[in-house]
Amino acid sequence: MAECLLLDKSNVKEFLDSFDTILTDCDGVLWESAAEYPIPGVPETIEQLKKLGKKVFYVSNNSTKTRAEYVVKCKKMQYEATEEEIVGCAYTTAQYIKHTLGYEGKVYIIGSSGIAGEFDAEGIQHFGVGKDEWNGRGLRDLLDIQIDPQVKCVVVGFDLHFNYVKLFTAHQYLSDPGCAFIATNTDSALGGGIFPATGPIVSAVECSTGRKATVCGKPQEPLGDILVQQHGIDPKRTVMIGDRLDTDMALAHNCGMKGLLVLTGFAQLEDVRYLAASNSTAHQKQIPHYYLPNLADLGKLITKIGLV
Amino acid sequence: MAECLLLDKSNVKEFLDSFDTILTDCDGVLWESAAEYPIPGVPETIEQLKKLGKKVFYVSNNSTKTRAEYVVKCKKMQYEATEEEIVGCAYTTAQYIKHTLGYEGKVYIIGSSGIAGEFDAEGIQHFGVGKDEWNGRGLRDLLDIQIDPQVKCVVVGFDLHFNYVKLFTAHQYLSDPGCAFIATNTDSALGGGIFPATGPIVSAVECSTGRKATVCGKPQEPLGDILVQQHGIDPKRTVMIGDRLDTDMALAHNCGMKGLLVLTGFAQLEDVRYLAASNSTAHQKQIPHYYLPNLADLGKLITKIGLV
Ligand SMILES: [Mg+2]
Ligand SMILES: [Mg+2]
Numbered sequence: 001m002a003e004c005l006l007l008d009k010s011n012v013k014e015f016l017d018s019f020d021t022i023l024t025d026c027d028g029v030l031w032e033s034a035a036e037y038p039i040p041g042v043p044e045t046i047e048q049l050k051k052l053g054k055k056v057f058y059v060s061n062n063s064t065k066t067r068a069e070y071v072v073k074c075k076k077m078q079y080e081a082t083e084e085e086i087v088g089c090a091y092t093t094a095q096y097i098k099h100t101l102g103y104e105g106k107v108y109i110i111g112s113s114g115i116a117g118e119f120d121a122e123g124i125q126h127f128g129v130g131k132d133e134w135n136g137r138g139l140r141d142l143l144d145i146q147i148d149p150q151v152k153c154v155v156v157g158f159d160l161h162f163n164y165v166k167l168f169t170a171h172q173y174l175s176d177p178g179c180a181f182i183a184t185n186t187d188s189a190l191g192g193g194i195f196p197a198t199g200p201i202v203s204a205v206e207c208s209t210g211r212k213a214t215v216c217g218k219p220q221e222p223l224g225d226i227l228v229q230q231h232g233i234d235p236k237r238t239v240m241i242g243d244r245l246d247t248d249m250a251l252a253h254n255c256g257m258k259g260l261l262v263l264t265g266f267a268q269l270e271d272v273r274y275l276a277a278s279n280s281t282a283h284q285k286q287i288p289h290y291y292l293p294n295l296a297d298l299g300k301l302i303t304k305i306g307l308v
Numbered sequence: 309m310a311e312c313l314l315l316d317k318s319n320v321k322e323f324l325d326s327f328d329t330i331l332t333d334c335d336g337v338l339w340e341s342a343a344e345y346p347i348p349g350v351p352e353t354i355e356q357l358k359k360l361g362k363k364v365f366y367v368s369n370n371s372t373k374t375r376a377e378y379v380v381k382c383k384k385m386q387y388e389a390t391e392e393e394i395v396g397c398a399y400t401t402a403q404y405i406k407h408t409l410g411y412e413g414k415v416y417i418i419g420s421s422g423i424a425g426e427f428d429a430e431g432i433q434h435f436g437v438g439k440d441e442w443n444g445r446g447l448r449d450l451l452d453i454q455i456d457p458q459v460k461c462v463v464v465g466f467d468l469h470f471n472y473v474k475l476f477t478a479h480q481y482l483s484d485p486g487c488a489f490i491a492t493n494t495d496s497a498l499g500g501g502i503f504p505a506t507g508p509i510v511s512a513v514e515c516s517t518g519r520k521a522t523v524c525g526k527p528q529e530p531l532g533d534i535l536v537q538q539h540g541i542d543p544k545r546t547v548m549i550g551d552r553l554d555t556d557m558a559l560a561h562n563c564g565m566k567g568l569l570v571l572t573g574f575a576q577l578e579d580v581r582y583l584a585a586s587n588s589t590a591h592q593k594q595i596p597h598y599y600l601p602n603l604a605d606l607g608k609l610i611t612k613i614g615l616v
Contacts, residue, residue, distance in 0.1 A: 034448075133441070139468065139503055140342075160447065163471035167504045175501070188515050193483070195447055196475045196516035207496050207511040208504035 004272050004288050007260070012301040015290060019258065021238040022049060023059045023087070023227070023251075025218075028243030028265020029295055030058075031077050033192045039264055041296025043078040048299050048308045056085060057227065059240070061217040061247060063090045063157035063184035063198065066117035087227065089184040089217030093155055094118040095226045096216045101180060106150045108173050110166050110201060111157030115184065126155075134165040142168050152176070156205055156213060157184035158198045167204055174209045181209070185217030187247060192266075218247040224255030241295060245271055245286040253285040261288035262295045312580050312596050315568070320609040323598060327566065329546040330357060331367045331395070331535070331559075333526075336551030336573020337603055338366075339385050341500045347572055349604025351386040356607050356616045364393060365535065367548070369525040369555060371398045371465035371492035371506065374425035395535065397492040397525030401463055402426040403534045404524045409488060414458045416481050418474050418509060419465030423492065434463075442473040450476050460484070464513055464521060465492035466506045475512055482517040489517070493525030495555060500574075526555040532563030549603060551575055553583060553594040561593040569596035570603045 007015055024030065024046070031038045050056060058074060058081055065073065067086040074081040093115065097103050109115055109128040116129045127148075136142060142165070154170050173179045187197040202213050216222045227233045238257040242248020243265025252259030261267060272291070275283045292298055302308055315323055332338065332354070339346045358364060366382060366389055373381065375394040382389040401423065405411050417423055417436040424437045435456075444450060450473070462478050481487045495505040510521050524530045535541045543564040550556020551573025560567030569575060580599065583591045600606055610616055 139499065142503070160472050162475075164468050164504070167470075167508060171497075171504050172502075188518060189479075191447065194480075195450070196472070196479050196512070200475060200512035200516040203511040203515040204504070204508035208508040210496060 003276065004261070005290050007290050007292050007298065007301060009301060009304060012298070013305060013307075016052065016302070016307070019054070019237050019239040021055045021057070021233045023057050023238060023240045023257070024295075025240075025242035025244070025248050026058055026060045026074075027062070027190075029241055029262050030074075030079060032264065038077045038079070039294065039296065041294070041299055045296055045299030045302075046079060048302050051308045052302070055233075056081075057087050057231070057233075058085055059087045059218065059223070059251075061089050061185040061187050061198075062114070063088065063093070063217070064112045064114040065090070066114050066121070067091050068117070069114065084231075087223070088114070088118075089223070090114040090118040090157065092223045092226050093157070093182060093184050093216040094122045094124060095230065096182065096214070096222050097124055097153060097155075097180075098122045099229070100222065100225070101153070103153050103180065105152050106148060107153045107155050108148075108151045108170065109155045109157070110159045110162060110170055110205070111155060111184065112159055115155060115157050128166070128169070129159075131161045132163065132165050132169070134163075145169060145172075147172050152178055153180040153182065154205075155182045155184065156198065156202050158190075159201060162201050167208065170205050171208045174205070174211060181205070181211050181213045183213035183215045183217075185247075186213075186215055187217075218242075219250030219254050221254055223251065224257075243267055245275060245288070249288045250286045252289070258290070259288040261291040263291065263293050264295070311584065312569070313598050315598050315600050315606065315609060317609060317612060320606070321613060321615075324360065324610070324615070327362070327545050327547040329363045329365070329541045331365045331546060331548045331565070332603075333548075333550035333552070333556050334366055334368045334382075335370070337549055337570050338382075338387060340572065346385045346387070347602065347604065349602070349607055353604055353607030353610075354387060356610050359616045360610070363541075364389075365395050365539070365541075366393055367395045367526065367531070367559075369397050369493040369495050369506075370422070371396065371401070371525070372420045372422040373398070374422050374429070375399050377422065377425070392539075395531070396422070396426075397531070398422040398426040398465065400531045400534050401465070401490060401492045401524040402430045402432060403538065404490065404522070404530050405432055405461060405463075405488075406430045407537070408530065408533070409461070411461050411488065413460050414456060415461045415463050416456070416459045416477065417463045417465070418467045418470060418478055418513070419463060419492065420467055423463060423465050436474070436477070437467075439469045440471065440473050440477070442471075453477060453480075455480050460486055461488040461490065462513075463490045463492065464506065464510050466498075467509060470509050475516065478513050479516045482513070482519060489513070489519050489521045491521035491523045491525075493555075494521075494523055495525075526550075527558030527562050529562055531559065532565075553579055553596070557594045557596045560597070566598070567596040569599040571599065571601050572603070
């Protein structure tokens with residue numbers, strides 16, 4: 001694993017000098033999945049990094065919260081974030097539709113109030129969030145469902161109320177090749193692997209329609225583009241900190257940033273070894289540049305070398 | 309397209325002499341998707357083939373009907389079939405669980421009464437069919453759902469009541485690597501492409517669990533194995549007639565049978581040309597050996613050469 005370096009006293013100064021901007025994943029880095037409190041020492045580390053002049057963005061693939069709601073969540077977890085510092089995939093999806101696509105019509109959403117809130121903030125018309133129960137008897141009764149001809153965009157995010165009716169509705173809109181197909185993210189599971197996440201829902205729609213969604217969350221380029229265009233970051237001077245290889249570290253590679261893996265969440269070192277031993281380009285593009293057992297260790301190193 | 313021959317007067321005798329058994333798909337071959345009547349001339353063609361001593365099986369990836377229900381459907385469509393001649397994927401799934409796996413525990417089903425009926429016929433314990441609504445508020449409330457420790461097998465088929473709760477329940481059982489994961493079939497869409505079919509549901513469960521289902525319908529080998537073991541067919545002396553390349557024609561290749569494509573359903577000749585031009589092995593293994601515009605044309609050829 002020559003490519004993935006443990007950060008230590010010998011290389012931390014060079015590492016810190018190599019970036020101005022930090023993108024940090026939240027769940028598994030700043031706090032543990034179901035926890036009510038932060039990972040000890042990590043809030044202090046974030047403060048140290050800010051004192052060193054680093055700009056911090058909180059980058060999450062959780063589409064169920066608006067940025068305003070995420071600020072509240074961060075505060076509860078002892079991280080002082082502003083809305084501008086929160087980059088959730090519901091937000092990046094709204095930005096993509098509004099500014100990249102320049103789409104002005106209605107959006108059919110499979111997803112939650114987090115997406116609805118970010119769309120409202122951008123003045124994007126939408127419907128679909130919430131329960132959509134159906135009491136027909138057979139398949140043919142589904143054809144009674146009204147289709148809105150103004151919808152030329154379908155967004156798929158995490159939805160506890162996902163069901164066959166929503167799948168059918170998305171399938172109907174997407175049978176028009178002119179209808180855009182966007183996913184907030186494609187994480188396979190959440191909550192430490194206990195719950196199916198957005199990926200399975202996206203897979204279902206992709207399979208039925210034979211189409212591929214444009215993904216606005218980690219690890220895809222649209223997220224990086226929005227950070228460059230709207231927030232002026234320089235990918236070459238940016239480090240992505242995360243606990244997942246397939247989203248966080250892949251984002252770093254896809255956008256030309258450095259990746260720092262922490263082992264307080266999903267991925268472990270053996271997963272990195274597995275990638276390093278693989279011949280697949282996709283696997284190679286998930287290998288972190290650096291790793292640390294815990295982000296709090298970065299704070300300790302900063303103190304040790306006497307920077308803050 | 310040297311590989312895919314139009315059946316005509318010059319080669320039909322040789323074709324007819326090359327098989328004793330016919331597997332025929334139903335929807336798109338014997339009748340059209342939403343039709344109330346058969347494709348004209350096809351019931352008579354099936355009768356001619358039987359008079360020539362050919363054994364006919366009706367092979368369908370529709371998991372919503374039991375064999376008994378399919379006999380009724382066939383009769384309505386002017387095909388005289390017995391239960392023994394019906395090979396639906398709900399039936400092959402029950403056979404696979406009972407005889408191939410030798411599994412004797414309970415099965416959690418995402419699917420419909422067609423699967424339940426075939427499982428009842430084999431004495432396989434099961435639950436899950438029907439609505440499974442959930443009125444919790446958040447993700448964590450899902451953890452209240454009771455998991456049955458006797459379940460070591462999950463079956464996924466077509467389910468109008470598929471929803472996040474069912475996805476979560478399947479995900480929970482399948483997080484045990486000792487729990488078998490079986491799909492009745494993986495068709496992406498049905499009803500001429502209007503409705504999402506079983507494939508999207510299977511995709512969702514595969515994505516969340518990171519596992520691949522064993523598929524008991526077309527085009528996978530378990531179906532062929534059951535026809536060999538339980539019905540004594542000889543694949544080398546069998547022709548599969550169908551309207552789909554990815555299920556019907558792929559089954560012929562996977563099981564060492566001949567494939568005859570008819571153009572009264574899903575696939576058209578340009579789809580065959582697309583496969584023929586592709587370098588992918590998976591595509592090559594979907595190219596029909598023969599084609600006909602309509603299965604009724606086979607009846608006409610049989611009459612023309614004076615066989616029946
Ligand atoms: Mg994480
Ligand atoms: Mg068919």
